[in-house]
Amino acid sequence: MNSWGDKLRLSIWGESHGEQVGVTIDGVPAGIAICEQDFLADLDRRRAGAAGTTPRKESDTPHIVSGIYNGYTTGAPLTIEFQNENTRSGDYHNLVAHPRPSHADWVAQQKFGGYNDPRGGGHFSGRITLGMVAAGVVAKKILGAQATFSTRITEIGGCSDPAKWDALIEQARMAQDSVGGIIECRVGGIEAGLGEPFFDSVESLAAHLLFSVPAIKGVEFGTGFGAARMRGSEHNDSIADATGRTLTNHAGGIVGGITNGNEVVARVAVKPTASISLPQHTFNFENQKVEELVIKGRHDVCIALRAAVVAEAALAIALADLKLRA
Secondary structure, eight states: OOEEOSSSEEEEEEOTTSSEEEEEEEOOOTTOBOOGGGGHHHHHHHOSOSTTSOSOOOOOOOEEEESEETTEEOSSOEEEEEEOOOOOGGGGGGGTTSOOTTSSHHHHHHHHTTOSOOGGGGGGSGGGHHHHHHHHHHHHHHHOTTOEEEEEEEEETTBOOGGGHHHHHHHHHHTTOOOOEEEEEEEEOOOTTOSOSGGGOHHHHHHHHHHHSTTEEEEEETTGGGGGGSOHHHHOOOBOSTTOOBSOOTTTTEETTEEOSSOEEEEEEEOOOSOOSSOEEEEETTTTEEEEEOOOSOOOSOTHHHHHHHHHHHHHHHHHHHHHHO
16 A cells, blocks of 8 residues: 555655656644745755766655644645656666566566556656655654654765765766665664553554655664674663663663654665666567666665665654654
8 A cells, every 4th residue: 555654644656757756644733834845955966967866857846735724734634746857768668578687667567567667767766755855854853853864875985985986986876886885873862661462562653654755675673683782781871860861772672562762763774776777688578588688767876875865764754653642
């Protein structure tokens, strides 16, 4: 399904080369001041244009079409839409019979009986994450100004030295290849008590949304997988005072599935972009044999560069839904 949430429910819609993409958010409390300008900063963080991102240029101008009156949310579903303006659908005609490796082309055909829109990846495209970024802006307003977000890329192409990233990305571009990365999101100002044990834990809900982002293949909270290499005496976060502040934060601000008032910390692994220009040999279903595939179109060398704000939005949405449950 294309909807998620309990108290804050969002539905994303559209296709990469269709007329529009967007999001409808139900459960937004009435009386929140919001306008189209409020979305621009985060949308700019997702925008293409920097070295290593797709040459496809879209204005990504948000249009609020419902749920606002006189500059405030009404309590009715809030809908934000974006026009698709710069498409080259002809680049994708050969992918119906000769699907891209590690892309959704083939599985989409199987699931939807060939009725899916294959242009630019259709509904499976990373372009659909525009709606998630917009929903993240709304979620941050629900969380309030005390909630502070700090998101950064910590690794690209296996390298943790930012000074070398541009060269790594350029090397991959010249090789007609791609590279992945790791993104870290930190959220301060989240009160203790959000979340539930087990199935509606903070980690469960946040991971659900984070894994819905097409390129994300791994999620960890706090020390994450590093905790498996520690002893309990190293990993335990001693409580320092009556506010619940801990001396360390290996738990990533979440204990027993519930926020403990410390900084919420999540990291995600972003895979290399599947669409690369380097010729690959993969099965051609029309000719019933493995043949060389050359992928056309405009694609990111490192999608992690634009995915950081999407991961941040996913975490914000999960926390906002839990806040509305409290």
